[in-house]
Amino acid sequence: MTGMIAVSGLEFGYGDRTVLDGIDLTVGHGELVALVGVNGCGKSTLLRLIAGLLTPRRGAVRLDGTDLASLSRREVARRLAVLHQALAPVPGLTVRQLVRQGGYPHRGPLGMLGAPGDGVAEEAMELTGVAHMADRVLDTLSGGERQRVRLALAVAQRSPILLLDEPTAHLDVRHQLEVLALVRRLRDSRDLTVLAVLHELDHAARFADRIVALAGGRVAADGPPREVVTEELLAAVFGVRGRVVYDERNDAPHCFLDHPLDGARAPAVPDPAAPDPEPAVAP
Numbered sequence: 001m002t003g004m005i006a007v008s009g010l011e012f013g014y015g016d017r018t019v020l021d022g023i024d025l026t027v028g029h030g031e032l033v034a035l036v037g038v039n040g041c042g043k044s045t046l047l048r049l050i051a052g053l054l055t056p057r058r059g060a061v062r063l064d065g066t067d068l069a070s071l072s073r074r075e076v077a078r079r080l081a082v083l084h085q086a087l088a089p090v091p092g093l094t095v096r097q098l099v100r101q102g103g104y105p106h107r108g109p110l111g112m113l114g115a116p117g118d119g120v121a122e123e124a125m126e127l128t129g130v131a132h133m134a135d136r137v138l139d140t141l142s143g144g145e146r147q148r149v150r151l152a153l154a155v156a157q158r159s160p161i162l163l164l165d166e167p168t169a170h171l172d173v174r175h176q177l178e179v180l181a182l183v184r185r186l187r188d189s190r191d192l193t194v195l196a197v198l199h200e201l202d203h204a205a206r207f208a209d210r211i212v213a214l215a216g217g218r219v220a221a222d223g224p225p226r227e228v229v230t231e232e233l234l235a236a237v238f239g240v241r242g243r244v245v246y247d248e249r250n251d252a253p254h255c256f257l258d259h260p261l262d263g264a265r266a267p268a269v270p271d272p273a274a275p276d277p278e279p280a281v282a283p
């Protein structure tokens, strides 16, 4: 089995400010897990640690049982692809040129040796609905178009794990649903493991098998959507009063958000003076 992520005792901070304070999390082969939490609670940071782009202060990330710290960048890229919130701007680069770069972890020391053919990039563009703009220069695309190109790039990497940082950012409502449905289809057809940062709880509830909520530098809740998405979670993690109803048509909990609560939620990042938080839902 490939595509297993295991995070244990992970601690990380920027400078002397702790952001993640003991994260334990496993994502099994073929699971689609949504990572949620308030702005600044460390969701992107956790994704970057799992991708090996940051080094933890303590704890470890294992991919299929292998410590990430012992893998080269190329070996990590063969195991996981990351959809970042932004692409490094390269003037004049076209969509096709960018998506073809997705094959780089499979290239041998002589460049193209062992690389997937161009068909892989073409297929990734077809799947993500960007094939018609393959020859467009990236700088000329809208935010939503660029977002789908980023997804095409990640898909073209053909890795068993996809880490998606806000895959629906900049997308209109129709494209949000299309991208999330596409991510599910990819998971099903290619047996991928997916960990996705999502801001919309309703999307997380509808499209993920499991939801992991971060608060105070810890995992505050971890479980199937029907167990995690509760009025208590809305209050404790998001500081919002809301109602949760079961939406039969989509077989998922659905939130009606009423208003922000005054000072009731867990802090985004650890409060050094506070005692250890109790999880809102037992992991």
Ligand SMILES: Nc1ncnc2c1ncn2[C@@H]1O[C@H](COP(=O)(O)OP(=O)(O)OP(=O)(O)O)[C@@H](O)[C@H]1O
Pocket (backbone or CB within 6 Å): 014, 019, 037, 038, 039, 040, 041, 042, 043, 044, 045, 046, 269
């Ligand atoms: N390079 C950096 N240097 C210093 N602080 C950083 C850096 N990157 C992030 N932070 C801080 O770390 C905390 C966690 O940031 P992170 O981007 O992981 O949060 P997030 O949960 O993904 O937020 P959002 O929902 O707003 O995208 C924030 O307080 C942020 O300001």
